Amino acid sequence: MTACEICGEETAGRYLCQRHTVQLAERLDELPKVYDEVGQCLVPRGHGWGEIVATRGAAGPRSPLDEDVLDTVNVTRAAEVMRLWRVDVQRERWPQHSPPPPPADLAADCRWLGMELDWIVQHYPGTGDLFREAAELESQARTIVGDPAPRPQRLGTCVAVDSDGVVCGAVISRLPGQTRLTCRWCSYTYESEGDLLLLLHFQPKEAA
Numbered sequence: 688m689t690a691c692e693i694c695g696e697e698t699a700g701r702y703l704c705q706r707h708t709v710q711l712a713e714r715l716d717e718l719p720k721v722y723d724e725v726g727q728c729l730v731p732r733g734h735g736w737g738e739i740v741a742t743r744g745a746a747g748p749r750s751p752l753d754e755d756v757l758d759t760v761n762v763t764r765a766a767e768v769m770r771l772w773r774v775d776v777q778r779e780r781w782p783q784h785s786p787p788p789p790p791a792d793l794a795a796d797c798r799w800l801g802m803e804l805d806w807i808v809q810h811y812p813g814t815g816d817l818f819r820e821a822a823e824l825e826s827q828a829r830t831i832v833g834d835p836a837p838r839p840q841r842l843g844t845c846v847a848v849d850s851d852g853v854v855c856g857a858v859i860s861r862l863p864g865q866t867r868l869t870c871r872w873c874s875y876t877y878e879s880e881g882d883l884l885l886l887l888h889f890q891p892k893e894a895a
Contacts, residue, residue: 692815702814708804714821715801718769719794721825722762724832765824766793772817773799779811842868842883843890847875859886 690697691704698704703711773796774786780803787796800807800817808814839862845855847870857872868877877886 693818701808702811703808703818707818708808711818711821712801712804714825715797715804718765718797718821718825721828721832722765722793725762725828766796768820768824769793769796769800772820775813776800776803776807776811780806843886845870845873845875846886846889847873849873
């Protein structure tokens with residue numbers, strides 16, 4: 688019997704259970720996006736390169752980069768770490784192949800690891816460590832960019848009718864907890880419980 692290296696659940700020979708396999712796949716997809724956001728946080732808004740700013744001491748040129756971010760999250764390091772995982776997985780799976788050439792590309796390496804994930808969780812002894820290190824990299828980045836934005840939920844299509852009797856039909860979606868919805872196409876507003884029930888009632892059967 689083989690247990691998941693993260694939660695200990697029985698996995699029938701795999702290094703990760705299905706839940707943690709899905710989490711690793713999602714993390715590999717998100718890491719490049721999160722570190723792109725980190726890069727946008729490096730340059731302070733409202734200040735140009737070498738701009739003179741007031742300080743408690745003598746005035747001087749301000750660093751063009753936010754050094755607090757650099758101290759907390761190193762984007763280059765994240766790319767290097769995931770490149771090392773790609774190199775090691777490739778070495779295990781195809782020892783006859785030469786390692787991928789530098790420079791490291793975080794998005795490309797995460798995508799490659801994601802494509803090989805099924806083999807990884809079945810055959811690669813370092814899968815648990817890969818999961819933990821990817822989680823640590825994302826956690827560090829999240830200290831800068833925050834948690835992912837909630838995704839809108841698709842409710843259906845707008846059922847508002849114009850003066851000619853034509854149904855709008857634009858997609859209606861909402862964020863978690865949102866109760867007042869406005870169609871971005873025709874501007875009709877659904878705000879009461881009755882409005883929402885009406886919206887759901889008139890959805891086509893395949894969308895309900």
